[in-house]
Amino acid sequence: MILIDGAGLAEDILQEIRQEVDLMVSNGKKRPHLAAVLIGDNPASLSYVTNKVKSCETAGFKSTLIKRDGNFSENELAQLIEELNNDSEIDGYIVQLPLPRHIDADKILLLIDPKKDVDGFHPLNFGRMAQGLPAFLPATPSGILQMLERYKIETDGKHCVVIGRSNIVGNPMSILMARKGYPGNCTVTIVHSRTHNIDEIVRQADIVIAAIGIPKFVTSEMVKDGAVVIDVGINRIADTSTKSGFRLVGDVDFENVAPKCSFITPVPKGVGPMTVCALMINTLKASKSEIY
Numbered sequence: 001m002i003l004i005d006g007a008g009l010a011e012d013i014l015q016e017i018r019q020e021v022d023l024m025v026s027n028g029k030k031r032p033h034l035a036a037v038l039i040g041d042n043p044a045s046l047s048y049v050t051n052k053v054k055s056c057e058t059a060g061f062k063s064t065l066i067k068r069d070g071n072f073s074e075n076e077l078a079q080l081i082e083e084l085n086n087d088s089e090i091d092g093y094i095v096q097l098p099l100p101r102h103i104d105a106d107k108i109l110l111l112i113d114p115k116k117d118v119d120g121f122h123p124l125n126f127g128r129m130a131q132g133l134p135a136f137l138p139a140t141p142s143g144i145l146q147m148l149e150r151y152k153i154e155t156d157g158k159h160c161v162v163i164g165r166s167n168i169v170g171n172p173m174s175i176l177m178a179r180k181g182y183p184g185n186c187t188v189t190i191v192h193s194r195t196h197n198i199d200e201i202v203r204q205a206d207i208v209i210a211a212i213g214i215p216k217f218v219t220s221e222m223v224k225d226g227a228v229v230i231d232v233g234i235n236r237i238a239d240t241s242t243k244s245g246f247r248l249v250g251d252v253d254f255e256n257v258a259p260k261c262s263f264i265t266p267v268p269k270g271v272g273p274m275t276v277c278a279l280m281i282n283t284l285k286a287s288k289s290e291i292y
């Protein structure tokens with residue numbers, strides 16, 4: 001069993017980006033600049049955004065964190081987005097999800113200039129991704145592709161089962177794994193909360209990508225010997241023995257599943273750091289106008 005070191009890999013890639021940025025700056029180019037919008041006080045969102053800002057520092061980017069309280073209105077957010085779209089100093093930005101319930105996230109995502117949509121959530125980027133055209137790829141699926149590539153994991157002709165159908169992970173992941181090329185060329189099955197025989201289907205998978213948001217959902221009985229298991233889950237469960245009162249567990253019962261796998265990602269230090277890294281890659285691409 002090989003443990004995929006997402007944290008170490010992300011660090012290596014961030015250093016590669018830093019070298020490129022230092023060279024760009026020494027050649028008189030502008031430092032890439034990412035802005036992050038955080039509305040409300042969801043602790044998990046705050047922790048994700050803080051990580052993104054920290055990674056900007058490591059990558060040599062400028063970053064701006066725009067925090068507004070939970071009463072910030074949809075109209076005010078729309079106005080802020082227009083300002084970010086028109087601000088030539090900012091290469092790319094993200095609006096951290098979930099948004100408070102009084103804000104329609106789909107409406108907001110449509111307002112983001114696709115050229116600055118480094119999360120790849122705008123329907124134009126999603127559609128271009130689905131058609132195999134140059135696009136900003138959503139960060140988590142893109143980070144997973146990087147992992148598969150750097151660990152030289154075979155995907156050609158493999159059966160990939162994606163658990164979960166969210167627009168952020170499951171849905172785009174399934175499209176990317178089926179795309180022509182490497183990593184890709186998989187036969188893909190998506191299973192979700194309404195699937196009747198999830199266990200039986202997951203047992204057939206060469207590659208399992210778990211993104212369902214249920215702690216330890218994938219058990220050892222569901223995984224075939226030699227499978228590659230990618231755990232996207234970041235679930236907070238109560239733990240009185242820790243300072244914070246919680247600990248993070250994935251969607252996979254790691255302890256029992258790991259011995260059966262050829263490759264597996266841990267939680268934390270697996271997919272999470274790669275997601276942030278993929279966002280940095282997109283921001284660098286935005287600053288170089290590589291996609292549009």
Ligand code: GUN
Binds near residue numbers: 097140
């Ligand atoms: N919420 C959970 N994952 C993400 C992500 O990748 N980007 C944003 N903006 N919000 C998220």
